[in-house]
Amino acid sequence: MPATAFPDFSRARVLVAGDLMLDRYWTGATRRISPEAPVPVVHVGAVEDRPGGAANVALNLAALGVTTSLAGVTGADEAADILAARLAAQGIEARLHRRADVPTITKLRVLSHHQQLIRLDFEASLAPLEADPMPGLIEAALADAHLLLLSDYAKGTLADPQPLIQAARAQGKPVLVDPKGRDFRRYQGATLLTPNRGELEEIVGVCDDDAMLVEKGQRLRAGLRLDALLVTLGERGMLLLRANADALHLPTQAREVFDVTGAGDTVIATLAAALGAGVELAEACALANCAAGLAVGKLGTATVTAAELERAYQGVEWQPVLDRAALVAAVAAARAAGERVVMTNGCFDILHEGHVAYLQQARRLGDRLIVAVNDDASVRRLKGEGRPINRVEQRMAVLAGLASVDWVCPFGEDTPESLICAVKPDILVKGGDYQPDQIAGADCVRANGGEVRVLGFLPGRSTSRIIGAIRER
DSSP states (O other): OOOOOOOOGGGGGGEEEEOOOEEEEEEEEEEEOOOOSSEEEEEEEEEEEEEEEHHHHHHHHHTTTOEEEEEEEESSSHHHHHHHHHHHHTTOOOEEEEEETTTEEEEEEETTTTTTEEEEEEEOOOSSSSSSSHHHHHHHHHTTTTTTEEEESSSSSSSOOOOHHHHHHHTHHHHHEEEOOSSSGTTTSSSSSSSBHHHHHHOOOSSSSSSHHHHHHHHHHHTOOOOOOEEEEGGOOEEETTTTSSSEEOOOOSSSSSTTTTTHHHHHHHHHHHHHHTEEEEEEEHHHHHHHHHTTTTSSSOOOHHHHHHHHHHTTTOBBBOOOOHHHHHHHHHHHHTTOOEEEEEEEOOOOOHHHHHHHHHTSSEEEEEEEEEEEEHHHHHTTTTTOSSOOOHHHHHHHTTOOOOEEEEEEESSHHHHHHHHOEEEEEEEEOOOGSTTTTTTHHTTTOOEEEEEEEOTTHHHHHHHHHHHOO
C-alpha cells in the first residue's frame, strides 16, 4: 500500500489544448447477413456520443474531480453542438474555435456483442488557414491553471505548439505533451512528453533492449530540453526518464485488457491531475500507471473516477478476496462512482462450465459482481460429510481468477443473508429454480430499492454429478 495519502485532485486546475473529436457508438444485435452484401445487419438499439481526442483527456480530468478547461477547434455543425453540450454537462469550460470550412472530427463505431464491426471517420485537417487561433484561446485560461496539457492527435490543431509551450513556461507553468508524428522538435522546451514505445522508436530508432531504450530516450530528452520523458510500454508498464536520476520502471497493473482505446488519455490526464494536486513526479507516474490498468479494462474511450483510482491504488482493486468490512467499503466506493453492484452466492466446490456461464450472465447485469462463498463448515452442514472437496481458500482463489468476478467474500452462516444485508447490492442473483421470495437476503435488497433476479443454470452441469462420475470410475 502506498505510504502517502491519496491526493485531493479537486485542488488541481488544468488547461487542456488539442485536437477535439466526437466519438459515436451505435450498438445493436446481429442476427442475420444482409441480402445486399456479405455483411452483418446490425439492429441499432443504442446510440451514444462521447467527447474524444483532447476532449476525452478533459473528461478524464473532470472524472477525477479536477477543475478543467479546454481549448480547441471544431466545425460549425451539429457534432460541435453535441460535443459542447457533453463537455458542459461535466463542468468543463470549453473554449471552441468553430470553423465553417471543416467538419467536427467524428469517429462512428458500430458494435455488436462487444465487438467493433466497423469505424467510419468524418474529418478534415484542422490546421489554421491563416492566423492560429490557439494562442488566443488559451491566453485567458492559462493564468488560472496550474499546468498546460497538450493532447496532439496530428489533426492540425497543434500544428505549431511552440507559442503555447512558451506562453506557459513564461508563466512558470509546466507543460505536459501527448505527442504525435516523427518530429518531436516541435515540443522542445516542454516539461514532459508521454510517447509510447513505438512512437519513441520512430524518432530514435529501434531499441533492442531496455538499456538501449534508456540510453536513446535520455539522449532525446536532453536534446529537446525536457525535464522528463514518460514512455508507455503496453503490457510492460511505463518507463520514467529524468535528468540526474536513475530510470524508473513501473510494471503494468492491468488485471484484464479489454480495450486500449483512450488509455493514453487516461495516463496523461491522471499525471496532470496528480502534479496539479502537488504530487511528486515519480508518485504521479505511479498513479497514472494504476489508472491505465483500470482504463484498459473498460470498453471504448472510458474515464476513471477518483474513487476507482483510490480503491485500486490502495490495493482493493487488485485484491479481489475481501473480508466483510473491506467488501462493504469497496461497495461504498463503487456506488460513489455510480457503479451498479450485483451479488450472488454459493459453494462453488468444483468450478465447472455451468458456474462460469452463470457468473458471466450475472456480471452482465451490472458493473461489479460479488460472489459470496460458503466456508467449509457451512458446506458440510449443507452437503454432508466429505464436502467440500476444495477448501474455501482454494475455491475463492479460483473464483477470483475469473474475469467476470470482481470481489469474493466468505461467510460462515447457513445462508448469506447477514452479508447481503450489510452489502445491499443493487441486484441479488441466484441460479436455479428458486422463487425470488425464497432467496436469502431478498427482503433487505428490495427494502433498499434493489431487485432480485433468478438466472437459469446450464442443464446437466453440477458439482454433485461430477463427484458421482469420478466415484463411479
